[in-house]
Amino acid sequence: MPSSSITELEDRLMANTYQKIPVTIVKGRGAKVWDIEGREYVDCMAGYGVALVGHCHPKVVEAIKRQAERLLSCHASLYNDVRAEFLEKLVKLTPKGLDKAFLSNSGAEAVECALKLARKFTGRKGIVAMVRSYHGKTMGALSATWESKYRAPFEPLVPGFKFVPFGRADRLREAVDEETAAVIVEPIQGESGVILPPEGYLKEVREICDEKGALLIFDEVQTGLGRTGKMWASEHWAVVPDIMCLAKAVAGGVPMGVTVARSDVMSSFKLGEHSSTFGGNPLACAAASAVLDVLVEEKLPERAVEVGGYFKQRLQELCGGLKLVREVRGLGLMLAVELRFNVIPRVIPNAASKGLLALYSGLNTVRLLPPLVIEREEVDRACEVISQVLAEEASRMRS
Numbered sequence: 001m002p003s004s005s006i007t008e009l010e011d012r013l014m015a016n017t018y019q020k021i022p023v024t025i026v027k028g029r030g031a032k033v034w035d036i037e038g039r040e041y042v043d044c045m046a047g048y049g050v051a052l053v054g055h056c057h058p059k060v061v062e063a064i065k066r067q068a069e070r071l072l073s074c075h076a077s078l079y080n081d082v083r084a085e086f087l088e089k090l091v092k093l094t095p096k097g098l099d100k101a102f103l104s105n106s107g108a109e110a111v112e113c114a115l116k117l118a119r120k121f122t123g124r125k126g127i128v129a130m131v132r133s134y135h136g137k138t139m140g141a142l143s144a145t146w147e148s149k150y151r152a153p154f155e156p157l158v159p160g161f162k163f164v165p166f167g168r169a170d171r172l173r174e175a176v177d178e179e180t181a182a183v184i185v186e187p188i189q190g191e192s193g194v195i196l197p198p199e200g201y202l203k204e205v206r207e208i209c210d211e212k213g214a215l216l217i218f219d220e221v222q223t224g225l226g227r228t229g230k231m232w233a234s235e236h237w238a239v240v241p242d243i244m245c246l247a248k249a250v251a252g253g254v255p256m257g258v259t260v261a262r263s264d265v266m267s268s269f270k271l272g273e274h275s276s277t278f279g280g281n282p283l284a285c286a287a288a289s290a291v292l293d294v295l296v297e298e299k300l301p302e303r304a305v306e307v308g309g310y311f312k313q314r315l316q317e318l319c320g321g322l323k324l325v326r327e328v329r330g331l332g333l334m335l336a337v338e339l340r341f342n343v344i345p346r347v348i349p350n351a352a353s354k355g356l357l358a359l360y361s362g363l364n365t366v367r368l369l370p371p372l373v374i375e376r377e378e379v380d381r382a383c384e385v386i387s388q389v390l391a392e393e394a395s396r397m398r399s
């Protein structure tokens with residue numbers, strides 16, 4: 001099918017909710033993808049962080065193929081070998097004490113489960129979330145998401161949610177009370193521009209929750225599984241939550257959400273109080289089991305430190321003298337270039353036309369979430385494109 005027919009069909013038949021880049025991707029390998037005309041791209045979009053172990057990692061592909069020939073579906077009301085194996089591997093890696101999981105199909109679902117669980121365990125209704133947070137777009141997750149453009153058309157949302165500025169422990173202390181079931185935080189805010197917490201902040205968040213008997217939920221949907229250079233971003237600040245949400249990369253591209261919690265917290269769910277038809281299906285579990293193996297065997301969190309450090313340094317060098325750039329920041333391979341002007345709607349498609357896929361973030365930030373297997377030469381190519389695109393913007397602004 002020619003590219004023009006594909007775009008015509010998707011534009012006509014698919015809900016118009018995505019800001020589309022006019023590129024038709026048909027193949028991926030490692031940190032590269034190819035469009036239907038055979039053009040190659042360095043993929044720093046990686047499906048919004050999904051292709052963490054690289055596109056079509058041979059071990060993940062092999063696990064999916066093997067499982068597809070054996071068993072594709074098995075409801076969680078029956079037992080399954082690959083599901084049990086995945087869970088065992090998962091809880092060996094999760095922060096200490098987080099050893100019981102609910103399996104679902106997306107980040108928003110992982111968050112829904114966390115919110116319900118917090119209410120169930122504490123018997124309280126209140127949830128405190130952060131200004132500029134992003135937790136997904138189902139009703140519960142949306143209620144914890146800050147941006148009014150996402151919320152306003154769908155109000156009334158779930159009651160009981162409050163927002164406080166990310167990084168302000170004093171404001172959190174005022175907001176959390178005896179009615180608060182949980183505080184939900186992304187350890188590094190992703191969608192709003194890769195915003196790192198101030199030093200000591202997450203420890204204080206933990207203390208405030210403990211003082212008030214509220215649970216702490218870390219949404220590691222974007223930051224988890226080595227992206228920031230540690231298996232969990234929360235490890236950078238040595239803080240362990242009561243509940244953690246995962247999705248995106250966990251099954252290497254097969255849909256999966258995971259809510260992992262303290263065993264006593266997860267056990268507050270009684271039979272039938274939460275469920276998912278597809279949750280824990282063997283195909284996703286086989287893929288996820290292979291993803292965890294690859295992360296550990298190939299030491300990908302360590303690679304995120306090494307290659308991420310190189311990428312950030314290159315970006316700092318090339319952006320150093322540019323007035324257009326406000327800041328280069330990030331941790332591991334979760335990087336951002338914040339610009340002084342909102343030219344992102346031009347920058348992202350222009351980068352794509354030059355062979356780099358990157359992400360929007362916040363109002364004026366280019367976000368880079370490449371696979372952790374990205375090679376230095378691919379980083380160099382990405383930097384070249386960013387440099388060209390920013391130079392073009394600078395000359396446009398001068399003229």
Ligand SMILES: Cc1ncc(COP(=O)(O)O)c(C=O)c1O
Pocket residue numbers: 048106107108109111134135136137186190191219220221222247248
């Ligand atoms: C931190 C965070 N939480 C939750 C979500 C929602 O995940 P999904 O789109 O799979 O529902 C996202 C998606 O970008 C996210 O970044």
